[in-house]
Amino acid sequence: MTEIVLMAHVLFGMLCIVGGVWLFVxxxxxxxxxxxxxxxxxxxxxxxxxxxxxxxxxxYLTFYAADKAIILKGPWPFAHSFFMEMxxxxxxxxxxLVTYLPIAAASNTAVNKGARKLVLWVVGLIVLIGIAIxxxxxxxxxxxxxxxxxxxx
Amino acid sequence: xxxxxxxxxxxxxxxxxxxxxxxxxxVVKELNENSVLAWMKGLTxxxxxxxxxxxxxxxxxxxxxxxxxxxxxxxKMTPERLVCxxxxxxxxxxxxxxxxxxxx
Numbered sequence: 001m002t003e004i005v006l007m008a009h010v011l012f013g014m015l016c017i018v019g020g021v022w023l024f025v026x027x028x029x030x031x032x033x034x035x036x037x038x039x040x041x042x043x044x045x046x047x048x049x050x051x052x053x054x055x056x057x058x059x060y061l062t063f064y065a066a067d068k069a070i071i072l073k074g075p076w077p078f079a080h081s082f083f084m085e086m087x088x089x090x091x092x093x094x095x096x097l098v099t100y101l102p103i104a105a106a107s108n109t110a111v112n113k114g115a116r117k118l119v120l121w122v123v124g125l126i127v128l129i130g131i132a133i134x135x136x137x138x139x140x141x142x143x144x145x146x147x148x149x150x151x152x153x
Numbered sequence: 154x155x156x157x158x159x160x161x162x163x164x165x166x167x168x169x170x171x172x173x174x175x176x177x178x179x180v181v182k183e184l185n186e187n188s189v190l191a192w193m194k195g196l197t198x199x200x201x202x203x204x205x206x207x208x209x210x211x212x213x214x215x216x217x218x219x220x221x222x223x224x225x226x227x228x229k230m231t232p233e234r235l236v237c238x239x240x241x242x243x244x245x246x247x248x249x250x251x252x253x254x255x256x257x
Contacts, residue, residue, distance in 0.1 A: 053205075061199055085254045089179050092205050093172045093246050096212055100168045104161050114157055114232025118165070121236045125243055 005059045012052035013134060016098070019045040020127040023105075027119050030109040042105035042119070045126065049098040053091060060088065067144050074147020079140045087136040094129050097122060157235060159220050159227025165235045166228060167216035169242025175208045176249035183257060 023041040026034055064084075071080045104122050107115035157165075182190045182200060193200035220227040230238070 057201070057205075060201070082254050086251050088201060089175070089204070089250050090247055092175050092208055093243060095205065096168050096171055096175075096208065097243065099209070099212065100164055103164050107158055107161060112157075115161065117232050118157065118161060118236055118239075121240060125240065129243075129247070 002059070002063050005055060005063070009052055009056035009059055010134075010137065012048050012055060013130065013137075016045055016048035016052060017127055017130040017134065019048055020123050020130065024120060024123045024127065027105075027109050027116055027123065030116055032110050035108060035110055038109060038119075039102070039105055042102045045123075046098040046101055049094060049126075049130075053095055056091075067140075070147045070151075071140070071143045074143060074150050076139075076143040076146050079143020083136040083139045083143070087133050087140070090129060091133060094126065094133065097126050097129070101126065157230070157232055160216070162228045162230045162235055163219035163222075164212070164216035165239050166219055166230070167212050169238045170215060171208055171212045172242040172246035173249070174211060175204070176246040176253075178204060178207070179250055180253050183253070 019041060023038065023045060026038050026041060030038065068080050068084070071077060071084075101119070101122055104115070104119050107119075109116040109119055182193055182204070190200050193203040197203045197206065222228055
């Protein structure tokens with residue numbers, strides 16, 4: 001059960017990043033024909049990030065305490081003290097960005113160059129922060145792994 | 154001149170402000186475990202849930218309030234300036250959080 005919850009968290013996060021890249025390319029080539037898809041994708045990216053946050057939050061509050069104790073006793077305590085602490089709070093900024101995205105994408109990006117620039121920047125920030133958070137998650141996983149290996153001897 | 158909708162501008166500025174507020178709340182709650190952090194834990198069982206809820210409420214309240222300014226016309230800003238405000242808010246917020254946990 002724990003692993004499924006954790007994998008769902010990563011899956012939703014990765015789909016949010018992939019959706020963000022899709023949206024970025026679509027907005028770069030904005031025209032009247034793809035306006036509907038741009039708005040739909042902006043909502044999809046927001047929903048995927050919210051799902052990643054809610055599932056990850058459930059896992060964090062329910063299962064993470066045991067992992068945290070193991071990580072802090074291992075050779076990579078910074079995997080929790082820096083990367084997890086940073087990740088859980090930067091994620092709130094990412095939530096704000098994805099919640100804002102459909103508001104920005106509601107404008108016609110085919111005719112309004114300013115709106116297009118705005119959406120490109122917001123999506124770009126979402127993708128970059130998403131990748132950074134994904135990397136932090138990987139370091140937290142390795143932190144637990146090296147702690148278990150050290151305990152085993 | 155390209156113009157943005159009042160909601161794009163108002164909620165964009167709100168996003169930038171809330172990002173920095175969120176980062177400052179991280180510093181305040183971590184440095185005041187017995188008061189601020191304990192209060193946040195008591196409100197929803199975990200400070201992280203309270204933190205997320207407070208920031209969402211601040212984002213929508215601030216965005217809505219800014220959209221009502223200028224007799225309902227909302228804030229006015231060029232797209233370039235709004236992008237600069239949003240990127241600055243997010244980067245400053247991220248740097249505050251990262252910098253704090255690097256030294257804390």
